[in-house]
Amino acid sequence: MRFEPYYADDTDGVHFxxxxxxxDIWAHVGCGLLQxxxxxxxxxxxxxxxxxxxxxxIESAVACxxxxxxxxxxxxxxxxxxxxxxxxxSG
Numbered sequence: 001m002r003f004e005p006y007y008a009d010d011t012d013g014v015h016f017x018x019x020x021x022x023x024d025i026w027a028h029v030g031c032g033l034l035q036x037x038x039x040x041x042x043x044x045x046x047x048x049x050x051x052x053x054x055x056x057x058i059e060s061a062v063a064c065x066x067x068x069x070x071x072x073x074x075x076x077x078x079x080x081x082x083x084x085x086x087x088x089x090s091g
Contacts, residue, residue: 005051007031007044014051018059018074020066027062027074037081057081 005016013030031047038054041047051058061080 005048005055007048009044014047016051016058018062018066020063020071023066023071025062025066025071025074027076029058029076033076033078033081036078 003017005014007014011028011030012032013028014034015026015028018025018027029051031041031044034047034050034054035041038050041050058076058081061076062074065074065076065080
């Protein structure tokens with residue numbers, strides 16, 4: 001079953017499902033982090049658009065965190081996205 005990413009007011013961020021090594025992982029990225037990394041987003045639709053535009057990079061960051069810290073739900077931090085270019089090149 002595939003779940004579409006969705007915006008949640010209570011967390012002000014995008015919740016999404018990523019499959020890492022055959023395991024479904026729930027993850028969250030805040031709109032503040034999306035804006036800091038990818039540009040301004042003034043409405044929830046903008047946060048979802050930023051997420052969709054950069055989904056591959058965001059999912060790579062989740063996979064990195066899961067492999068490093070375990071398969072619990074992942075809430076991305078700024079440092080998770082800042083080093084993703086190095087991880088993608090070596091992975």
